[in-house]
Amino acid sequence: MRMSQMFGKTLRDDPSDADTAGHRLLIRAGLVAQVAAGVYSYLPMALRSMRKIENIIREEMNAAGAQEVLMPVIQPVELWRQSGREEAFGPTLLHLNDRRERQMVLAPTHEEAVTDLARRHVRSYRDLPINLYQIQTKLRDEARPRAGLIRVREFHMKDAYSFDTDQDGLDVAYDKMVQAYWNIFRRSGLDVVAVEADSGAMGGSDSQEYMLLADTGEDELVNCPACGYAANVERARSRYAPAPDTGEPNDIEIIDTPNMTTIAELAEFLSIEESQTLKAVFYVHDGEFIFVAIRGDLDVNEVKLANALGGGELRLASDEEVKAAGIVAGSASPVGIDNVRKLGDLSATQGANYVAGANDAQKHFRNVNHGRDFQLDDVIDIAKAEEGHGCPRCDEGTLNFSRGIEVGHVFKLGTKFSEAFSANYVTQDGEEKPMFMGCYGIGVGRLLGAAIESRHDDEGIIFPASIAPYDIHLVSLNPGDEEIASAADEVYNSLTSAGLEVLFDDRDESAGIKFSDADLLGMPLRVTVSRRSMRDGRNAELKLRSRDRDSATIVPIVNAVQEARGLLNELSGAN
RNA sequence: CGGGGCGUAGCGCAGUUUGGCAGCGCGCCGCGUUCGGGACGCGGAGGUCCCCGGUUCAAAUCCGGGCGCCCCGACCA
Known part of the structure; x- marks a missing residue:
């Protein structure tokens, strides 16, 4: 394909409404054109x-x-x-x-x-x-x-x-x-x-x-x-440290916790680990109010919760809905609340002697134990995996995110x-x-x-060879020079008839523009024919997009097909 | 759907606060010079200032309504 004939132009400036690198490059390289939000035309190269x-x-x-x-x-x-x-x-x-x-x-x-x-x-x-x-x-x-x-x-x-x-x-x-x-x-x-x-x-x-x-x-x-x-x-799933071992269940007692509404405040005030507390989160599922208990240091994975509820619409309950259920947000208790459906994460049933809300803005319970002090309608795994959690499958690993x-x-x-x-x-x-x-x-x-x-650098796209629009980006410099022009044509014809797919930049543009466009468009192999490459005989310069500028090699034009093939094969081997 | 931003030449933007000739850079067209990392000179074309309505002698600019696009969140087989 001769670039002088190709539909779709490269842009010098980044489009203003593209945020990610990939989006910018798609537009700048002239691969796609937006028609409406999330609706695109695909241009020849794309x-x-x-x-x-x-x-x-x-x-x-x-x-x-x-x-x-x-x-x-x-x-x-x-x-x-x-x-x-x-x-x-x-x-x-x-x-x-x-x-x-x-x-x-x-x-x-x-x-x-x-x-x-x-x-x-x-x-x-x-x-x-x-x-x-x-x-x-x-x-x-x-x-x-x-x-x-x-x-x-x-x-x-x-x-x-x-x-x-x-x-x-x-x-x-x-x-x-x-x-x-x-x-x-x-x-x-x-x-x-x-x-x-x-x-x-x-x-x-x-x-x-x-x-x-x-x-x-x-x-x-x-x-x-x-x-x-x-x-x-x-x-x-994930493996998280158990709550501190507090031994056998102790008698439940009520303690003053003035205006403590977050787990962090509560843990600090009582000088205990967050994992020694239970917290409550409230959802509305298809119109039904749901109380969810989970250990204080864990968060609810809403996708898991939604699945456990069998799909349907799930959202956090509003403050009004919480109040209407007779619950004091910030000090909600699984103890003594029995008018709503209560679910719990597995963590709420493991360990003992938790601090949990007393449904009073000024008080919490100490030594709350599942089974003795509160019951759950369902116990499910709905904890969200967090930074620092261990692998659920093996004993050694810590999860990477x-x-x-x-x-x-x-x-x-x-x-x-x-x-x-x-x-x-x-x-x-x-x-x-x-x-x-x-x-x-x-x-x-x-x-x-x-x-x-995932595959670009500051200059542009770096297409994997197998999905690049063309195998080779052929650049002809000094196109006004008869000898150069005919040598470039010869290279184009021999590469093409050897079955290689070639984008031929035959435009009357400066070297800077042509090289920049070649980098932007990102074909795996660039072949240059110019006065410089022809200085010491009929040669062309070959350079892989993924390599540095100084990795270019000069080869005789008669060997161009063979050398190009070699480099492309090397590349697909490296893929 | 909630929150925020934006809409002026093909692209990137200024001009809007304080109403008064619609501008800049790039790109595009022509001529000449230049020619291996986004060259230069001269000349030129290109506008529904998102749309509709209102205010005004006068609206890109002020007011009302609408549309579109982007970002964050919710959502997402």
């Missing part, structure tokens, strides 16, 4: 990169035995009512009416469509297992699009869906997809890690997310350097959708049973955005 990502995905999906299909973006709302997800998605689901006033939706994902498809075509266990995938547009009216391609409202996703006769079959299908995912991320040249994930509104059992580590990532992750345990904080961008997510759905849609098959015994499903997604555009977010 599209080339996305096509390469898609092809890697396609090859790995096909190799894993999945078959490509294409399902509609526009779907009758009835499908979504049947699964119950019209409500679950809420305003994120885009609705529209067709000319006959039939209610339609624009699909944010395709579990409904694919389950409907499978139930029409699968009759018998002989038709299973199958795995269907597509690479296709999704629409989600996100409340807050952000960071360029990281969270958008219209995007391309590869989504695959497996159908099996039973849980064992699902486990096999899931493991195959997991393996395919590792292949995809390895081939794309990106450092992706897998973490245990919350399965959210998708439901189902096992779920893993694939995360590209980046400080600007939306997700907080923990990992154990000792045993490799890794999880999204939403889901993470980092941030990441979710680029893939796999779920074991089980029979959630197949039961809702009566997507059944007939067993060998002639019995009708629901299919076991799994679903597996990768955001193509997000992967591109995340790649740029």
Whole structure:
């Protein structure tokens, strides 16, 4: 491609409304153009990169035995009512009416469509297992699009869906997809890690997310350097120090704690550890007031809590609601409050002789013990993993915290959708049973955005070779010089006819502009033909984007193809 | 959805406080010089000052309403 002909220009200045480095580079390099909040046009270079990502995905999906299909973006709302997800998605689901006033939706994902498809075509266990995938547009009216391609409202996703006769079959299908995912991320040249994930509104059992580590990532992750345990904080378990050993339960007593409303104040006032206190947090879940007790030094993980409550709307209770429940905020007590539903974290039931509120702004109880002094309606693990907590899986590790961008997510759905849609098959015994499903997604555009977010320097993008729009950025300097121009053309032709993909900067621009643009655009290999390179014979200069300026090498033009290949191979080996 | 910010040429911005010729840099077009890390000279084009309404002799500027975009949070398969 000759750059003089290419659509999409680089910008000299950073766009004012881009915050993250990746977003800035996407705009400055002329890869995308914003149309509305979270809605983008993809220009030629971005599209080339996305096509390469898609092809890697396609090859790995096909190799894993999945078959490509294409399902509609526009779907009758009835499908979504049947699964119950019209409500679950809420305003994120885009609705529209067709000319006959039939209610339609624009699909944010395709579990409904694919389950409907499978139930029409699968009759018998002989038709299973199958795995269907597509690479296709999704629409989600996100409340807050952000960071360029990281969270958008219209995007391309590869989504695959497996159908099996039973849980064992699902486990096999899931493991195959997991393996395919590792292949995809390895081939794309990106450092992706897998973490245990919350399965959210998708439901189902096992779920893993694939995360590209980046400080600007939306997700907080923990990992154990000792045993490799890794999880999204939403889901993470952790091991924390037990409360101080206070021996056998002592008699409960009431003590004065004038105007102590926070755990920190209380612990200091009494000269005890925060872990020797119990605190209470109040939520409203689908309209019901919920009292949650947890050890004073821990925090509630709201995602875990919401899951324990079986989904639905969960929010912190307002001051008025707390008061209306007859509770004194800041000194709330699990003791003697029996008119509301009381939940507790595991920590509240371990240890003894806690200090807890007395439901009086001036007083607390000492020596409060679970079972004797208060009961809980449910005891669950809802503590949030914190800095300093130990690994829940091994005894050695302390959890590390980092941030990441979710680029893939796999779920074991089980029979959630197949039961809702009566997507059944007939067993060998002639019995009708629901299919076991799994679903597996990768955001193509997000992967591109995340790649740029994680692979750049001050000058610009550093594309992994396998997903770079072009292999080579050929720069011709002194284009007014006949000899140089024809040598550059010759290099362009020989590289191109050797099957290499070349972006040829044939513009009449200064060396500074051309080199800066080459750095900004980030192709893996830069080849320069100029008076200087031709000074001692017909030579070209080769330089890898990921290396320093002085690492450039001069090679004879007749060897350019071979030398370029060598450097590119070296690079993909290093990926 | 709550909080904050912004909207003036393709991009980045000044001008708004105190109403009075719509400006600067980059980019773009033409000519010439220059030519390995964002060169220079001369000439030129480019505007619904987000939209609607109001006040005023006069509105980018003041008032009312609306829309859009960005950031923080809530939400997020």
